[in-house]
Amino acid sequence: MATGRTHRPATRSRGIPEATVARLPLYLRALTALSERSVPTVSSEELAAAAGVNSAKLRKDFSYLGSYGTRGVGYDVEYLVYQISRELGLTQDWPVVIVGIGNLGAALANYGGFASRGFRVAALIDADPAMAGKPVAGIPVQHTDDLEKIIKNNGVSIGVIATPAGAAQQVCDRLVAAGVTSILNFAPTVLSVPDGVDVRKVDLSIELQILAFHEQRKAGEETAVGDGALPAATGRGVAAGDSADQGPDGDVPAVMPA
Amino acid sequence: MATGRTHRPATRSRGIPEATVARLPLYLRALTALSERSVPTVSSEELAAAAGVNSAKLRKDFSYLGSYGTRGVGYDVEYLVYQISRELGLTQDWPVVIVGIGNLGAALANYGGFASRGFRVAALIDADPAMAGKPVAGIPVQHTDDLEKIIKNNGVSIGVIATPAGAAQQVCDRLVAAGVTSILNFAPTVLSVPDGVDVRKVDLSIELQILAFHEQRKAGEETAVGDGALPAATGRGVAAGDSADQGPDGDVPAVMPA
DNA sequence: ATGTCTTTGTGAACGCGTGCACAAAGATGG
């Protein structure tokens, strides 16, 4: 994962592998686009291309759901949209709360992708009293004091944490205590939760660091032949293969801010 | 993944598995926290707990970097911070451009996590002429017309796409043509890029859908006892025992335990 | 009906990632 999960020993799902579950939304999106263009059927090859995966993988993924295709023809788009939606639990409406209405929280509240696919922003919660009552994305922000009440009144089971790292664990604990069993965490912290609670993490700086690793590797690919052990601060390869990438700032010593 | 990856057949990295690379930022963060508390050394057990992983996994991960620990003692925090930073390419400063300064783009521009760890927001780019010149997070927004010039003048190799889905591929193409070789994509689309370009995807609605799947499974866990095989069509009551799977989008109250 | 053609569904092989369990290595104390 790209993004990763926290804990959760094995895929206890009745049959559907976790990797497959992670791809179902991808297929669903591609299928929805086809549906809007009124395409009646699609082959595994075409759909796989649209979703950016291998066609054999796609077929195997679908085989876990059942035999929904027709040999020689392909898959019925509408039917498949329904089956995947049902499998993912999107035929019901999930109320979601967003905690931490800073820049990111506000962006999430405004994000259309929520409402469009089975999710509904039930409430926005922030610890800042000055935010209370202020509407964001048409929804008034409520104060953290009422968190438990909000969760219970709306039957919320999915929470989004967009607070600073320092507040995340505390918010998480309160969400879980109030009945939330799935958490999407944007704060750069490792959350600890009791068994039975799912946490998924989205971490911008981690993603960038992974890109930086590959970027560095690309830049030093020709020169790094037998690096052996640890050439310390020597590996300053220049000249990348083709495009003019070049070093941003020539030589930077071991800078490691904060 | 939270998140997934796009393409990239195999780990061509000289020795370091992709899964390990994805965890290095996690270790680095935990180590940085220890460093700030002036902790001199840390055992694999302690560090693993802080990073939320298995200690054996952590030791194996570090073994790919070299033998940086001392048996009977543990790892030197400062030294390890440096080694991981170097491995990830964070000892140099990576200029990054953010394209699409909507709610999300602005949030990213304001996100402290960028600057704090080796990344620098070199420019903000948006297609809306009304945005041009307007400062966001202290940086004036520039128009898309100047994209190529900005990339080249700043030696940017990492780009962040925070545009609407419809514009993403076009922006991506221009970024790549201008020399960008790593892309962090927030737009809900599958980007196609030439070989040699890395794409990482962060998709909020996909993460939520995965959570919804597990949430639904949890809700129907008690009733799902003897499922047997998949009864093809008329597939009813497989897993989601209680919840009304038929209702497209009624006001199904999100029933939740306790 | 029969044959051909397309596409699914899946058995099987392979490779990666994970976790156990332990030997090797060094610290520490007598």
Added chain:
DNA sequence: CCATCTTTGTGCACGCGTTCACAAAGACAT
């Protein structure tokens, strides 16, 4: 110097995920 204790580094086995390759299944034409 030797014994003991702690913790690393890793060989090994196992399970998951991916991919290949092909037989089975259906559509379609003759």
